[in-house]
Amino acid sequence: MTTYEDFAGRETLPLWEGPDPVNVPMIRHWAEAMGDRNPIYRDDAAARATGRPGVVAPASMMQAWTMRGYAATVEGPDAGAAAGARELDALLEKDGYTSVVATDSEFEFHRELVPGDRVSVREVVETISPEKSTALGAGRFVTTVRTYTDQDGEVVAVQRWRLLRFRPKTARAPRPRPAVNRDNxxxxxxxxxxxxxxxxxxxxxxxxxxxxxxxxxxxxxxxxxxxxxxxxxxxxxxxxxxxxxxxxxxxxxxxxxxxxxxxxxxxxxxxxxxxxxxxxxxxxxxxxxxxxxxxxxxxxxxxxxxx
The missing domain is CATH 2.40.50.840 (OB fold (Dihydrolipoamide Acetyltransferase, E2P))
Structure with a gap:
């Protein structure tokens, strides 16, 4: 019988290349939406003055380059998922962990992205905790590692992503939790x-x-x-x-x-x-x-x- 420990190292998302290359219009829209006025995101001369080859993408955009988009998302909850992810979801739901909330995301950046880069991502399970008692209900913390690579297969970033899958304490669903970090x-x-x-x-x-x-x-x-x-x-x-x-x-x-x-x-x-x-x-x-x-x-x- 498959146990939670068996999922360590298993793939939840096969290597997936983002739909668009890194590009200046998306960088501009992102910076404007975030209120980030750093000129290295929109002005080649300002970026070169800092020793960069030209405009670079904000590090916080890393995940955005590999988002599947609306059309791919509505194909179904399993769209793009590996067999391991589907099997893990089935096991969690069978054990009553029907609710989910993101708890934290940690990034390690290896280099800045520049226009023309093609970013791909692959995700594997790192750990699944024993059942924990939380304010939301009994649950397990599922930690996965997403590795982002460029068009040459070089690692540009690594993301450790943690979710809590839990059994709600009450019939009424809990309010989605905000992402709390050191800055907020x-x-x-x-x-x-x-x-x-x-x-x-x-x-x-x-x-x-x-x-x-x-x-x-x-x-x-x-x-x-x-x-x-x-x-x-x-x-x-x-x-x-x-x-x-x-x-x-x-x-x-x-x-x-x-x-x-x-x-x-x-x-x-x-x-x-x-x-x-x-x-x-x-x-x-x-x-x-x-x-x-x-x-x-x-x-x-x-x-x-x-x-």
Whole structure:
């Protein structure tokens, strides 16, 4: 009989080449979306001034170059998976580990990618833990290693990816867990105390969100955190109807709220019907206590702005 220990070293994703080569338009879109103004991602001269051959891709894009895309994804949950992955999923589901949450991702970068590179990825199981008791329910941590290679077969990055497969404690599905790392842990710790904080550069004083290790304006690595007033306005929003996740109530209003302090964050709007929400509508902070270990800021209309 196959045991979890038998999966160590087994392939979950055969070598797969990303659909597109590394290219400047995708780099530009990524940098703009992330608010990363580093000129080495868009200006050849600026990149060469640092000793690089020209524009390079942000290291954080590594995984993006091998994403299969929407059409390949909807072929089915097993599309592109190795036999080992399908067998492992079947065993986990048989043992009741029907829910999944990503817990962490660690990258080791060997070199920067440049336009024209073709990136491939292969994934194998590293370890599967014994059953652990967690706040979400009993589960096993599945750790895999993804190796990224270029068109010459040279390793450009290695990613250690860890998921928790678990049996939910309650019939209601738990809220998906955020990815907490060394850069944003302070923010989630403050949220557990019902404090909304904003990371602020200690060099130039510029506030930023989401948190990051370096100021995109002056490049300083020094920062502190200021507590937000909890007031803002709706910068944009969508109403999510489908697909539905059992942890949420629908229709689900997802908004980008611009705080009075100048930063924006993605959040949920509560206490209003979708038809009542307008761009520029004043909103105030509230808190969602998803579970004993997770509190998240949500916003509701300022008194008198919604029916």
């Amino acid at each position: 842990a302070f923010w989630f710790e403050a949220a557990r105390e019902h404090r909304l904080v904003i990371q602020r550069c200690a060099g130039c004083g510029t506030p930023r969100h989401p948190p990051g290790p370096c100021c995109p304006h002056c490049g300083s690595f020094e920062w502190d955190a200021a507590e937000a007033s909890g007031r803002g306005q709706v910068y944009s929003f969508v109403v999510n109807h489908h697909p539905r996740h059992p942890a949420f109530e629908y229709p689900l209003i997802v908004a980008v709220v611009e705080l009075d302090e100048g930063t924006r964050l993605v959040t949920n709007l509560v206490g209003a019907e979708p038809g009542e929400v307008e761009i520029g509508m004043p909103v105030v902070l509230d808190w969602l206590d998803a579970d004993p270990d997770l509190s998240l800021p949500v916003f509701r209309p300022q008194s008198g702005t919604a029916a």
